[in-house]
Amino acid sequence: MSFKNHAVVITGAGGGIGRAIALAFAAEGAGLVLNDLADSLEGVADEARRAGGRAVAQRGDVTRPADMAALAERCVREFGGLHVLVTCAGLGSAGLLVEQDEDAWTRVVDVNLNGTYRAIRAALPPMMAQTRGRIITIGSVLGRMGGYGFVTAYAASKHGVIGLTRALAYELGTQGYPGITVNAICPGYVRAGMGVAMQSTKAGPMSGEEIFERYYKRQVPQRRMMEAGEIAHAAVFLALPASAGITGQALNVDGGFVMS
Numbered sequence: 623m624s625f626k627n628h629a630v631v632i633t634g635a636g637g638g639i640g641r642a643i644a645l646a647f648a649a650e651g652a653g654l655v656l657n658d659l660a661d662s663l664e665g666v667a668d669e670a671r672r673a674g675g676r677a678v679a680q681r682g683d684v685t686r687p688a689d690m691a692a693l694a695e696r697c698v699r700e701f702g703g704l705h706v707l708v709t710c711a712g713l714g715s716a717g718l719l720v721e722q723d724e725d726a727w728t729r730v731v732d733v734n735l736n737g738t739y740r741a742i743r744a745a746l747p748p749m750m751a752q753t754r755g756r757i758i759t760i761g762s763v764l765g766r767m768g769g770y771g772f773v774t775a776y777a778a779s780k781h782g783v784i785g786l787t788r789a790l791a792y793e794l795g796t797q798g799y800p801g802i803t804v805n806a807i808c809p810g811y812v813r814a815g816m817g818v819a820m821q822s823t824k825a826g827p828m829s830g831e832e833i834f835e836r837y838y839k840r841q842v843p844q845r846r847m848m849e850a851g852e853i854a855h856a857a858v859f860l861a862l863p864a865s866a867g868i869t870g871q872a873l874n875v876d877g878g879f880v881m882s
Contacts, residue, residue, distance in 0.1 A: 624862060625652035629701035631693060633684055633741050634711030636660030638815020639760065641669075642850035643708055643857045648675025650858060653701040657682050657693050658711070676701075684711045684737030690744040698748050706756045706861045707745040709738045709783075714816040716823070719774040727775045734779035739786060746802075754801035756861040759787050760853075761806040763876045770837070772822055784808070784872045791870030803869035805860050807853055810876025811838060814850035844877035 630647045634640035636658030644656055648670035654677040656667050663679045670677035680696050682689030697704045713733040715726050738759055749755030764773055765780025784806050791804040811817050811834045818830045828836075834847055856875050859865060874880045 624858075625650040625706075628705040628861075629653045629655070629697050629703050630706040630708065630861070631655045631657065631697050631704060631741075631745060632708045632710055633657045633693075633737070634709070634760075635666055636663040637666070638710075638817070639809065639812060639850050639853050640708075640710035640815075641666045642814065642854040643710060644670050644675075644677070645673050646851070646854035646858050647706070647861075648673040648677060651675065652706070653697075654678070655680055655693060655697040655700065657684075657689075659683055684709075684740055685732050687740050687744070690740045693741070694744040694748060703752055704745055704748040704755065705752070706758070707741060707749075708758045708760070708857055709741045710760050711737050711741070712760060712816065714773075714776050714819065714821070716772045716776070716821040718772060722775065730775040731779045731782070734776070735782040735786070738783050742786075742790065749802050750799055752801075753799060755803075756865075757787075757790070757802065757804040758857050758860050759783050759804070759806045761787070761808040761872055763808050763810045763874060763880050765806075766808055766872065766874065766880050772824070780808075787872065788870045795869060801866070803860075803866065805868060805870070806872040807856050807860070808872050808874045808876065808880070809848055809853050810842065810874070810879040811847045812850055812853060813847045817847065838879070842877045842879045843881065846877055848875055848877060 630652045635644045635656035667677040667679040762780040764777040769777040787806040
């Protein structure tokens with residue numbers, strides 16, 4: 623078990639990619655503090671314990687700094703440290719920019735980008751005290767290439783997540799904390815969570831799977847959606863001691879989508 627003595631905090635762990643990442647770390651024996659607002663969070667914590675992890679559920683909102691501070695404090699109290707942070711909490715809100723009201727735009731940015739910042743800001747003090755840690759943010763291929771309409775707020779927020787990841791990696795490495803790495807994972811279309819949810823399109827509401835089949839599949843060399851477990855495996859890899867030399871990177875797990 624690679625993470626038997628490690629404590630891992632995961633935001634957005636109540637479903638989708640976050641759940642898959644929680645179960646992957648649990649299988650490696652990690653201590654987990656799982657965060658979400660969804661009622662499914664306790665169920666994921668139960669699954670993680672059955673998978674071999676030591677897991678606790680901590681309800682909280684990434685838009686509230688106090689909730690993120692409490693999350694980090696819970697991890698240190700339960701497990702004696704905070705070694706890995708994975709920021710999975712995210713929100714999709716499809717729509718044309720000219721039709722989307724400012725509150726909807728701001729909500730996406732506040733959850734996806736500012737929520738990532740708040741979780742990192744809370745996790746950094748214990749990591750800096752340890753002089754080691756792994757911060758893994760969840761970006762998106764739409765944060766690499768901008769998207770194809772109806773996703774301006776989401777794409778903008780994910781560009782911001784990647785920029786934050788790179789800037790912080792440089793900041794920590796040059797300010798005396800080379801043992802804390804910061805990397806992003808950029809999923810393509812994933813068969814989980816918001817990747818399969820109903821979205822707005824010019825043809826009307828459509829599931830993520832239908833959108834992929836109709837508009838994106840031919841642009842993906844592997845001709846398939848990603849599975850949540852594939853994102854989870856990438857997260858585990860970036861948390862391993864063997865990945866110590868990798869920082870400031872945005873790793874595409876997308877079947878070749880961005881390459882095409």
